[in-house]
Each structure stands twice: as C-alpha cells, then as structure tokens.
Amino acid sequence: MNRIIGKSINLELIVKDDLELIRSWRNSEEVSRYMLSNSFISKFDQEQWFKMICKKKYYLYWMICLKNGEKLGVAYFNTIDEEKKIFEPSLYLGQLSSRNSFYGIEAYYQILNFAFEKLKLSVIYGKVLSTNHPAIKMNNLFGFKIDKTSPESSILNVKLDSKDFYNCSLVTHFKRKK
Numbered sequence: 001m002n003r004i005i006g007k008s009i010n011l012e013l014i015v016k017d018d019l020e021l022i023r024s025w026r027n028s029e030e031v032s033r034y035m036l037s038n039s040f041i042s043k044f045d046q047e048q049w050f051k052m053i054c055k056k057k058y059y060l061y062w063m064i065c066l067k068n069g070e071k072l073g074v075a076y077f078n079t080i081d082e083e084k085k086i087f088e089p090s091l092y093l094g095q096l097s098s099r100n101s102f103y104g105i106e107a108y109y110q111i112l113n114f115a116f117e118k119l120k121l122s123v124i125y126g127k128v129l130s131t132n133h134p135a136i137k138m139n140n141l142f143g144f145k146i147d148k149t150s151p152e153s154s155i156l157n158v159k160l161d162s163k164d165f166y167n168c169s170l171v172t173h174f175k176r177k178k
Contacts, residue, residue, distance in 0.1 A: 004062065004110045007174075009103050011062035011075055011110055014053075018063055019046050022074055025094025034092065034132045036155065057082050058119075064091065064107045072098040075107045077115065085119060088126045108138055109174050116162045124165075126158045143168040 004011040014022065023046040025031050032038040041049075053061055060077040073093035080086040089111055093104050115121045126144065128135045131154065143164035147157040165171055 004114055006106050006110050008067065009072070009106055009110075010065050010067065011107060012065050013059065014050075014061045014063055014074070016050060018071070019050055021071060021094070022046070022063075025073065025092065028094065030096060031092050031094055034129060034135065036127060036129065058085075058087070060087065060111075062107075062111070064093070064103060066103075071095065072103055073107070075111045077111065080125070085121055086125060087115060087119075087121070089115070089124060090126070105138060105141070105170070106174075108142065109171065112142060112160070112165060113171075113174070116165060122162050124160045126160070128156045128158055130154050130156050141168070141170050143171075 002013050020043075023041050023043065026035070026041050053059060056079055058077070058079055060079070062075050063071050064073040064075050065071050072095040073091060075089075075091040077087035077089050080088055089108070091104060091107050091111070093099055093101075098104070112124065115124055125147065126139065128139060130136075136156070139158050139160075142160060144158040144160045145164070147159040
C-alpha cells in the first residue's frame with residue numbers, strides 16, 4: 001500500500017528523495033531527544049538504512065503529508081519479527097510548526113488502524129522512553145497499557161490489543177468521521 005488517506009493528512013511511502021529531509025529531522029535535537037536511538041546519522045548511514053528497509057517483506061515507513069503535499073514527519077513500524085508479525089509503531093513530527101497539532105494523533109491512528117485492519121494483528125507492542133511524555137500521553141489516548149518496564153528503567157514496554165484500540169473513544173471519533 002503506497003498511500004494511506006486520512007481526513008487532514010496522507011501517509012505516503014518514503015522514497016529515496018525523502019532521505020535527506022528525514023535525516024535532518026532525525027539529527028535535530030527536537031526529534032532525537034525522544035528517540036530510543038539518538039546517535040548522529042550520516043548520509044551513508046541513512047542510505048544504508050533505506051536499502052535495508054526496502055528489502056523487508058513488510059515495508060512500513062511513511063511520510064506524514066498534508067493534503068497539499070507538505071511533509072511534516074515520519075510514521076512507521078519497526079519490524080521486530082516478520083514471521084510472527086510483531087511490529088513496533090512510532091512516529092515523529094520533524095516540521096516544528098506541526099507540533100501540538102492533531103496531525104500526529106491522526107497519523108498514529110492511521111498506522112495503528114492499518115496494523116489491525118490490513119496486517120490483521122491482534123496485539124501491537126512498543127517501546128517508549130520514560131521521559132517522552134508526549135508519546136506516553138498519545139499511547140494512553142489509544143489504549144496502550146504498560147506491559148513491563150525494561151531492565152533499563154528509562155524504557156517502557158507498552159502493549160495494545162485490538163479490543164482496547166477499537167473501544168477507545170478517540171478511535172470511535174475517527175471511525176465516525178469516515
């Protein structure tokens with residue numbers, strides 16, 4: 001699926017031309033401080049990453065775009081186990097003007113809904129830095145529960161089952177808007 005169409009945003013599969021913009025976002029302090037891996041990414045590293053994700057059975061990396069095509073950030077699933085279909089969702093808004101907007105919430109809804117509807121997952125697992133309060137809040141909005149705390153106490157393992165997702169009021173709101 002090349003595109004996921006939302007109400008105010010679309011998710012477009014990442015292409016090679018997006019790499020430098022993505023790299024600049026990922027290397028910015030505003031984004032990297034919330035990432036599990038926050039080391040500097042070189043142009044070579046970014047190109048190797050792109051080659052690697054293109055080879056995956058499940059290519060699940062999208063640009064978050066406004067309807068006019070303006071790129072705001074990235075929404076994706078890290079593949080943990082392709083055979084067992086275990087994926088970790090994540091997103092970041094690199095465009096600072098889009099922070100504190102509804103775009104991130106809509107993008108997160110779109111990828112979670114995609115996972116349950118198209119990939120037929122029954123559970124989604126994730127990891128969140130305990131200091132990433134915006135991500136913790138957003139995960140709570142969608143019904144994620146803390147599964148366990150990692151040995152590194154700075155990482156929370158979270159879990160969302162499809163029942164909790166579909167029963168949360170925010171998802172009900174999105175479903176009504178269709």
